[in-house]
Amino acid sequence: MRDFYGTTLANGFMLGTAQYPSPAILAEAFKRSGASVATVSLRRESGQDRAGQDFWAMIKGLGVHILPNTAGCHSVKEAVTTAHMAREVFDTKWIKLEVIGEEDTLQPDVFGLTEAARILTEDGFQVFPYTTEDLVVADKLLNAGCEVLMPWGAPIGSGLGLNNLFGLRAMRAHFPDVPLVIDAGLGLPSQAAQAMELGYDAVLLNTAVAKAGDPALMAEAFATAIAAGKQAAEADPMEPRDMAAPSTPVIGKAFLS
Amino acid sequence: MKLQLNGEAVESAATTLDAFLTEQGYGEAKVATAVNGSFVPAMMRAGQALSDGDAIEVLAPMQGG
Numbered sequence: 001m002r003d004f005y006g007t008t009l010a011n012g013f014m015l016g017t018a019q020y021p022s023p024a025i026l027a028e029a030f031k032r033s034g035a036s037v038a039t040v041s042l043r044r045e046s047g048q049d050r051a052g053q054d055f056w057a058m059i060k061g062l063g064v065h066i067l068p069n070t071a072g073c074h075s076v077k078e079a080v081t082t083a084h085m086a087r088e089v090f091d092t093k094w095i096k097l098e099v100i101g102e103e104d105t106l107q108p109d110v111f112g113l114t115e116a117a118r119i120l121t122e123d124g125f126q127v128f129p130y131t132t133e134d135l136v137v138a139d140k141l142l143n144a145g146c147e148v149l150m151p152w153g154a155p156i157g158s159g160l161g162l163n164n165l166f167g168l169r170a171m172r173a174h175f176p177d178v179p180l181v182i183d184a185g186l187g188l189p190s191q192a193a194q195a196m197e198l199g200y201d202a203v204l205l206n207t208a209v210a211k212a213g214d215p216a217l218m219a220e221a222f223a224t225a226i227a228a229g230k231q232a233a234e235a236d237p238m239e240p241r242d243m244a245a246p247s248t249p250v251i252g253k254a255f256l257s
Numbered sequence: 258m259k260l261q262l263n264g265e266a267v268e269s270a271a272t273t274l275d276a277f278l279t280e281q282g283y284g285e286a287k288v289a290t291a292v293n294g295s296f297v298p299a300m301m302r303a304g305q306a307l308s309d310g311d312a313i314e315v316l317a318p319m320q321g322g
Binding site: 053 | 264283288289290295298299315321
């Protein structure tokens with residue numbers, strides 16, 4: 001497995017921590033998922049209820065790698081400042097860099113993303129950029145210092161799966177040594193398996209688990225699918241073909257007509 | 258002096274960011290701070306003077322995807 005800035009993950013499951021019905025269900029979902037990475041965020045804290053402190057204590061207790069995000073940032077300055085604040089609070093160089101460029105699709109602003117990635121890399125961050133499957137943008141992100149790429153499968157929270165199989169396959173072929181993560185858009189375990197079968201190193205998802213009727217069961221289903229997809233990729237799948245090819249040998253067949 | 262804390266107007270007697278956080282009840286909470294849009298690392302809070310009208314952001318860990 002390709003490593004993530006020198007860290008080898010136990011599996012390719014990165015799971016978000018938002019939108020669960022309760023903290024207890026979140027914890028149970030993580031336990032059943034076996035996920036190796038948890039994504040987290042920063043939001044305004046009140047000096048009265050200090051809600052973030054309990055949340056942080058619980059997340060630390062999960063014993064997984066922490067990947068803070070810059071979700072909701074629309075400008076380079078906002079994303080860079082948020083990254084600095086996240087590095088201090090979470091005590092990690094890892095940052096899931098989001099610079100949102102369009103409200104309806106939450107499509108990344110790839111120009112701002114590349115600039116922010118360069119600034120943060122020069123400042124010692126290890127950037128996980130939320131990007132598209134565009135190969136030119138990917139190349140610019142790598143030149144900016146990123147050692148991981150995270151193309152979207154579909155718009156965040158849509159559950160549509162892998163919208164551009166051709167583009168994602170091309171990305172895997174074009175960057176054989178770069179760790180690739182499908183970030184966003186997955187709705188079903190079969191889509192996660194498909195991503196892993198393409199040779200992707202991990203998937204990052206949140207809504208598909210958190211908004212399922214039984215989040216913990218869905219988390220386990222995703223874990224199984226991710227493991228199956230990874231095994232399939234390692235097993236070197238057959239090439240598809242247009243015409244039938246009999247699997248049962250024809251030689252030795254009785255002449256009965 | 259009048260300040261903005263996370264978008265809300267507050268009245269404060271604190272002259273530094275460090276003192277302001279204590280005054281507002283953050284104590285030893287794990288938070289990150291910014292003043293007027295610029296990050297202020299924890300170790301610089303004691304030296305960060307506050308002026309009337311400053312906008313302070315205090316952020317903490319939260320759920321995220």
